[in-house]
Amino acid sequence: MNVIFPSIFSFLLVAMITPFFIRFLRAFNLVQPIRKELPENHQAKKGTPLMAGVVLLIGAIISLVYKPNPMMLFLTITFVFFSAVGMVDDIKKAVLQDPGGISGKTKLFLQFTITGGLLFILLTYFGLDSNIHFFKLDLKINIAVYFLLALLFIVGSANAINFTDGLDGLLIVAALPTYCFFFLVSEHVEVKAFSLIMIGSLLGLLIYNAYPAKAFMGDTGSLAIGGSLSFLAVIEKVEVLIPILFIIYFAEQLSVILQVWYYKKTKLRLFKMSPIHYHYSLKYGWSEKKIVIIFGLVSWVAVGICYSLHLLYW
Numbered sequence: 031m032n033v034i035f036p037s038i039f040s041f042l043l044v045a046m047i048t049p050f051f052i053r054f055l056r057a058f059n060l061v062q063p064i065r066k067e068l069p070e071n072h073q074a075k076k077g078t079p080l081m082a083g084v085v086l087l088i089g090a091i092i093s094l095v096y097k098p099n100p101m102m103l104f105l106t107i108t109f110v111f112f113s114a115v116g117m118v119d120d121i122k123k124a125v126l127q128d129p130g131g132i133s134g135k136t137k138l139f140l141q142f143t144i145t146g147g148l149l150f151i152l153l154t155y156f157g158l159d160s161n162i163h164f165f166k167l168d169l170k171i172n173i174a175v176y177f178l179l180a181l182l183f184i185v186g187s188a189n190a191i192n193f194t195d196g197l198d199g200l201l202i203v204a205a206l207p208t209y210c211f212f213f214l215v216s217e218h219v220e221v222k223a224f225s226l227i228m229i230g231s232l233l234g235l236l237i238y239n240a241y242p243a244k245a246f247m248g249d250t251g252s253l254a255i256g257g258s259l260s261f262l263a264v265i266e267k268v269e270v271l272i273p274i275l276f277i278i279y280f281a282e283q284l285s286v287i288l289q290v291w292y293y294k295k296t297k298l299r300l301f302k303m304s305p306i307h308y309h310y311s312l313k314y315g316w317s318e319k320k321i322v323i324i325f326g327l328v329s330w331v332a333v334g335i336c337y338s339l340h341l342l343y344w
Contacts, residue, residue, distance in 0.1 A: 033223045036096045037230035040089045044234025048085050052238065052245045060124040062246050067303070076242060081120045087113060089231030090254075093224045099183045101156065101220040105258070108148055112188060115140045115157035116249030123248075131249070132194060138185065141257075145184045148261065149177060163267040165343035167255030177301015179207040183269065184260040187276060188282035191256030192249060193305045198241035200307060202232045203326035205255050206277045210261045215340045218241065221262060228258070241318045268344075271336045278329050281306055 039330040040102065055061070062080040064073055077149040090109040094102050118132035118140075131137075155174065161168040162174035171179070206229060213225035235251070238244045256279075263272055273280065285306035292300040302312035310316045316324075 033207070033226050036092050036223070039083075039230070040092045040227045041234040043092070044085050044088050044231045045235060045237055047088065047153070048082060048235060048238050048245070051085055052079050052082065055081060055245065061138070062126040062248075063129045065129045069165045075243070079245040080124050080248045081117065081250045082245035083113065083116065083247030083249075085235055086228070086231050086251050086254060087248070089133055090224075091174050092198075092231075093220075096227070096273075097220055099220065101218065103225065104148070104156070105150065105220060105224045105261070108261050109254050109258045111144045111148070113250050113254035114145065116192075116251065117251035119253075120248040120250050127154035130239070141185045141188060142181065144189075145181055145257070147263075149180055149184070152264070154262075156264065158265070161267075161317060162269055163271050163344070165341070167341075171238045180264055182278070183272075184257070184264065187260040187279065188253060188256030188285070190276065190279040193254045193282040194279050194307075195247060195249075195252035195308055196282075196305055197322055198237050198243035199236055200235045200318075200322045200325060201247070201252055201255065202239055203322050204329045205259065206232055207274050207326070207329045208259055208275060210252060211258075211333045212266060214268055214337055215268070215344070216262075218265070221265060222257075241322065266338065271339060274332050274339075275336045277332045278325050285309070300305065307328060 054078055061077045061081055062075065064076045084204050087110065091107045094106045096102075106146070115137060119137060123129060123131045139167070153160070158172050160173040162171055162176075164171075191201070194204055209225045209229050213222050213229070216225070225269070232255075235247065239247060259276075263269060263275070268275070284307040285301055285304040288305040289300050292298065301307055301309040307321050310321050
């Protein structure tokens with residue numbers, strides 16, 4: 031368990047460096063523009079430094095230094111590449127003060143390209159099998175079909191996780207248990223180390239991202255977390271557990287999809303606002319802290335269920 035020490039080191043380093051990085055972001059006016067339709071309490075957040083998720087790269091680098099082998103390099107590259115896509119988006123948002131960032135088509139093209147290349151490496155170089163593990167059964171799937179399904183799953187899940195980053199500290203609080211799950215169930219020493227070190231990094235950033243946030247991680251952090259967790263699910267062959275394990279992320283994404291579909295059909299809104307965390311704020315008057323705590327607890331419950339199923343049937 032000597033991986034505890036690099037995890038603690040990652041926490042301390044992120045916690046120490048983040049204040050200086052926040053000053054850098056302020057100095058160059060790399061701050062968050064706010065969508066006009068968001069509630070009044072969110073409008074007050076305009077000007078909060080964006081792209082603080084860059085500091086999470088510290089954890090990725092520490093992971094590689096701790097265990098410099100091909101699998102850890104793969105996990106690090108995955109995190110960095112998805113972070114780079116988010117960074118491009120954040121830079122456009124901050125420089126042009128445009129909440130939209132780069133176009134959705136551009137973002138998806140970059141994600142599909144990166145995911146396709148990384149999946150190809152997993153299947154060829156690392157010999158990932160194309161079976162779907164269904165409890166104690168292995169469902170054999172044609173490798174081309176599996177590649178396509180995994181591609182859609184990873185990009186879809188990465189974006190679902192990205193949607194979750196809408197309230198101060200929400201994504202970090204939801205993602206901590208998910209990384210904890212992969213640390214507990216994995217037999218890959220690299221996955222265990224990477225997950226625990228990322229937990230340390232996220233806790234270091236949470237000090238500044240918790241309500242009231244001194245900085246936002248931006249897509250630089252949220253897409254990196256999304257891509258990382260999605261690939262870990264594929265590596266660990268727990269795809270069938272994902273609807274439970276990723277329940278918070280999928281609820282956020284599904285609320286957006288349903289909102290758009292319902293509005294096109296009826297010209298009415300199914301939710302007060304989507305993603306769904308805004309709905310709880312506007313309809314029920316929940317505070318940001320309450321939403322974050324409850325969503326975090328749901329994520330921990332989901333991890334508890336998935337961990338129990340994994341112990342019994344994997």
